[in-house]
Amino acid sequence: MPSITPPDPFDPAQLGPIQLRNRIIKAATSEGRSPDGLVTQDLIDFHVAYARGGVGLTTVAYCCVSSEGASAPGQILMTRNAVPGLQRLTEAVHAEGAAISAQLGHAGPVASKKITGVTAVAPSRMVNPTALEYCRAISRREITDVVQRFADAAAIAVDSGFDAVELHFGHNYLPSSFLSPLFNRRRDEYGGDIDNRSRFVREIADAVRTRVGSAIAVTAKISMDDGIRGGIGVSESLRTAQLLDADGTLDALELTQGSSVVRQMFLFRGDVPVDDFAAVMPQPWKTGVLLLGKKILGEFPYHDLYMLESARQFVPLMKNTKLILLGGITDFDHMTTGMAEGFDFVAMGRALLREPNLVEAIRTDRSKQTYCTHCNRCMYTVYGRTHCVLDPASAFGAVDSARGADSAVITGVDELAASARGSGCRD
Known part of the structure; x- marks a missing residue:
């Protein structure tokens, strides 16, 4: 053959x-540039830089389907009030030749009451082990409401000119937490075996597809494993992916790893920036982070293409759904490896924060290597305005020479100390 x-x-x-102009996607990185839940010129400039820098699709993150679903300050709230600003954003990205996607999500147990004003919800009662905040069990009526809110948010995305939506089914946000046998101890039709635990994400995907039809692409991000003992594992994630694939509701799945609840470094890999987190925290959080930060966040070495070993297991199982490879993709060889393994697209996060024009640079010089050192100091900037702290000339925020923390991060110390999750840019 x-x-x-x-x-x-x-x-x-x-x-x-x-149709995308290429197969390279700017992954979602929770920008924190919407202090009133609305688009700002700062957010438009942020995404225009990636569009101008050559990506085929840029992903706006994070777009909350409801106010109680926020995971950090400064996130977009998908309401009708947001539409005019979202339209300006999509028009600006389209003018640079790129497509644009809205990442839709509900934080669930990743949310903090200090940010949302309400007690966070989860499939079952639990305490967020990093934030030390109680999460109550979501009711069946509320589950139905959340499904509807995802569909409503997708309709707003269509009206705002987005080309796609990405449903956030990863990192132990609310939909992902239903997939976890550790967090989901329900005894109704949403709990038990993996088919039942997959019911919620399937209902969301179906409701969104029904609402938007073929007007836009519908993708989802799903955690292959969350790095938590007793949590989501690859074998069950394969089953969830097969169920979604059989439903035919998604155009693509972006495969990720890790949790934003605990052991966050399983997603990022590499350096653990505890000193940087501590520098912007008041006491007693500062001492706690310095003493326990690495234990809570976990330590996992970085290597190129670090999600590929798990992700390649999904390739032969997908019949209707394209796959997006994420994790340690920084140069042309990594991209071609993904294509050779059977992936349809690749997604990049931290490397693009460091160099918004990296894709265009690689297109013109395929030997181009990234300047990103995977120091992960961008992680703590999620509580202000997500950016690479190593580039003082960056349009994404002035750098404080003492620590690399921008003024918006300092302003957000109360929220940071309250939630203390250290989950940074999400990809």
Whole structure:
């Protein structure tokens, strides 16, 4: 049987009803540039830089489907009041030749009462082990309401000119927490075996697809494993992916790892920036982070393509759904490896925070190497305005020479200390 030549990462590609100019996606990185839940010029400039820098699709994060679903300060709230600003954002990105996606999510147990004003919800009662905040069990009526809110948010995305939505089913946010046998101890139709625990994400995907039809692409981000003992594992995630694939509600799945509840470094890998977190925290959080930060966040070495080993297991199982490879993709060789493994797209996060024009640089010089050192100091900036602290000339925020913390992060210390999750940019 003749071998099939994999596509070039810079070839155009179809994603549902839209065509992307290439197969490279700017991953969601919780920008924190919407202090009133609305689009700002700062947010527009943030995404225009990636569009101008060559990505095929940029992902706006994080777009809350409800106010109680926020995971950090400064996130977009998907209401009708947000539509004019969202339209300006999508028009600006389109003017640079790129497509744009809205990441829709509900934080669930990742949320903090200090930010949302209400007690966080989870599939079952629990205490967030990092934030030390109680989460109550969500009711069946509320589950139905959340499903509807995802559909409503997707409709707002359509009206705002987005090309796609990404449903956040990862990192132990509310939908992901239903997939976890550790967090989901329900005895109704949403708990028990993995087919039942997958019911909530399937209902969300179905409701969104029903609402938007073929107007935009519908994708989802799903954690292959969350790095927590007794939590989400690859074998059950494969089953969830198969169920979603059989439903035919999604155009693509972006495969991720890790949790925003505990052991957050399983997602990021590499350096654990405890000193930077401590520098912007008041006591007693400062001492606690310095003493226990690495134990809580976990320590996992970085290596290129670090999610590939798990992600390649999904490739032969997908019949209807394209796959997006994430994790340690920083150069052309990494991109071509993903294409050769059977992935349709690749997604980049931290490397693009460091160099918004990296994709265009790679297109013109395929030997180009990233300046990103995977120091992960961008993580703590999520509580202000997510950016790379190593670039003083960056348009994404002035750098404080003493620690690399921008003024918006300092302003957000109360929220940071209250939640103390250290989950940083989400990809």
